[in-house]
């Protein structure tokens with residue numbers, strides 16, 4: 001089998017160790033740390049404003 005599936009995000013492709021690069025980076029906590037912070041911050045401000053930006057779709 002050539003193709004694997006990332007065991008983190010289930011993306012198909014040939015990944016070393018069964019994990020795609022983005023997920024590998026996230027697991028290592030590199031760069032993603034900042035992203036999380038930004039996302040959290042944005043979420044907060046949305047709540048603060050009291051605006052309903054639709055419902056989040058959870059896969």
Ligand SMILES: [Zn+2]
Nearest residue numbers: 006009020023
């Ligand atoms: Zn992945």
